[in-house]
Amino acid sequence: AADALGNFRESSGIIQLSDKSKLLSDKIAFFQLRREPLALQLNESNNNYEYYRMLLASNGVEVSTYDELLADPEIEQLLRAFKDKSRESALYEAIQNGSGQNQRQFVLESSISQTTKALLDRIMLLVAPKGLTTDTYLALNAIELAKATYERVLTEADIELLLSIEDTYAEELSQLPVLERRLLDLQRDVQVYETLRLRLMELLEEVKIAEAAIAGSVRVVDAAKVNSIPVSPNRMLIVAVAVLLGAAFGVLLALLVEMLDVTLKDEGVIKKLAGPNIPILGWIPLMNLDRTKPIPSLVVYNNPLSFEAERYKLIANNISFGTLRKTKRVFSVTSPGMGEGKT
Structure with missing residues (x-):
């Protein structure tokens, strides 16, 4: 054209x-x-x-x-x-x-x-x-x-x-003159064929890309190898992490139980709660009574040298010295055990 x-x-x-x-x-x-x-x-x-x-x-x-x-x-x-x-x-x-x-x-x-x-x-x-x-x-x-x-x-x-x-x-x-009309027709043909040529070139490039995707010039540079040692799971790492997490959880649980525990464990806790102006006369430990005695609860009489007897004696002395003054005194006797009575 x-x-x-x-x-x-x-x-x-x-x-x-x-x-x-x-x-x-x-x-x-x-x-x-x-x-x-x-x-x-x-x-x-x-x-x-x-x-x-x-x-x-x-x-x-x-x-x-x-x-x-x-x-x-x-x-x-x-x-x-x-x-x-x-x-x-x-x-x-x-x-x-x-x-x-x-x-x-x-x-x-x-x-x-x-x-x-x-x-x-x-x-x-x-x-x-x-x-x-x-x-x-x-x-x-x-x-x-x-x-x-x-x-x-x-x-x-x-x-x-x-x-x-x-x-x-x-x-x-x-x-218009015949020659101008002929020139116009030829110019239109050139434009049409040029547009068609560009479109065919685009289609050709698309076909080349499709062929390359189907049968590309690809070669193996380095063959893949199967690893004999599994990458996952790493059992040693899992065990170590589990131990650390378990220990941390146990410590946190113990701290939480300790914080939530409001019971009185020893004499120091009682002194802290009672304050410096309220003295503690003494405490009696949990005793294993001798059932062979006529009156098992008379610990001082049955075994005067035992630890339990000494605790009773200490309390008696503290009460004696604490009542020397003429002022009124108030004593509180209590027990954490069930069935032992509260005063």
């Missing part, structure tokens, strides 16, 4: 298109790009329209056909107004080429919006009027059918409008 374009330029002496030819070509391309996505949109609208129409028909709901809707005088009038305003707006947009909207375009867009709203309301009234069916499900499907009809009508109107504009510019382009 590039060689054909070069040969034509050499033989014809035309290096580039005139300003008018280039302008017409750009405008045709502009409207072609706008029209391409509308074809897919129209196909989707047609599918939705047929689906909801058949659904309602299968349930015995009669609705207006598409041709009957287009024959409605009010819809015809709204479509004519829509096409006229949309044509003017599209031409403004092509002239400005994305440089922004002027005041006239704002007015046109507002008018188009009002026209499309009126068109939707009219289609709703004809396709899904109130009281069409008492079934809520079928009523909702009738509304969806009206929306699909509205999208189909607008899309067809847009495509028809763009085609008419393209035909207008194509007719102007046909009035």
Whole structure:
């Protein structure tokens, strides 16, 4: 294509298109790009329209056909107004080429919006009027059918409008000299083939990557070896950690039990609780009584030299010395053992 374009330029002496030819070509391309996505949109609208129409028909709901809707005088009038305003707006947009909207375009867009709203309301009234069916499900499907009809009508109107504009510019382009039209065709071929070439190169790179992933040039540098010693579990480490944690837990548990223990263990604890002004006369240890004696509880009499007897004697002496003064004295005698009495 590039060689054909070069040969034509050499033989014809035309290096580039005139300003008018280039302008017409750009405008045709502009409207072609706008029209391409509308074809897919129209196909989707047609599918939705047929689906909801058949659904309602299968349930015995009669609705207006598409041709009957287009024959409605009010819809015809709204479509004519829509096409006229949309044509003017599209031409403004092509002239400005994305440089922004002027005041006239704002007015046109507002008018188009009002026209499309009126068109939707009219289609709703004809396709899904109130009281069409008492079934809520079928009523909702009738509304969806009206929306699909509205999208189909607008899309067809847009495509028809763009085609008419393209035909207008194509007719102007046909009035150009034959050599310029031939140059324009060759330039289009170059652009098309260049785009195709870039796309094919992208596909080729994707194929190369896929082939490399399937059969890559990979070689083994160093073979993997199985370790004879298991990495996990490390039993020695587990035992050591368990011993340390067990010891720490035992110490913490012992400290907790000691802190929660409020019993009186020895004479020092009693002195600490009673204070320095309250003396302790003495304490009697837990005794193993001699049951062979007539009165086992008389420890001092039965065994006067025993440790228990000495404790009794110490308490007796402390009581004797403590009552020498004439002041009143209060003695507290108590026992932690059950059944021994508390005083």
